[in-house]
Amino acid sequence: MKWFYLSYAVPGKFMGAVILRGESVEDAAEKARERGLSPGGQVLGIEVPSHLPPWPYRNRLLTKEDIDAIFPGGGIRLKDANQDDVEAFKKRTTIICEDCEKGLCKVHQ
């Protein structure tokens, strides 16, 4: 299995993030739900290298402060990145809509 970073948000608000193992973003999101880690909202998932991040930040709900500790400086903000970087990032990410996350989606089945 691989490690995935799952970021949860509702419009205008970061809800939290979880780093855990799964076969895919969808599988990791399901495991997060089963373990009661999902704070709800739309999920943006991306595979992360297995050595990152450190153990204290895995398999639990992460706050904004945790994220800042993991990624000092906040990483690259998409609006500041060049178009090639944005496209490369989008290709590596999977988005699960809020209703899919609740298991209620009629659009994506």
Ligand SMILES: [Zn+2]
């Ligand atoms: Zn959906």
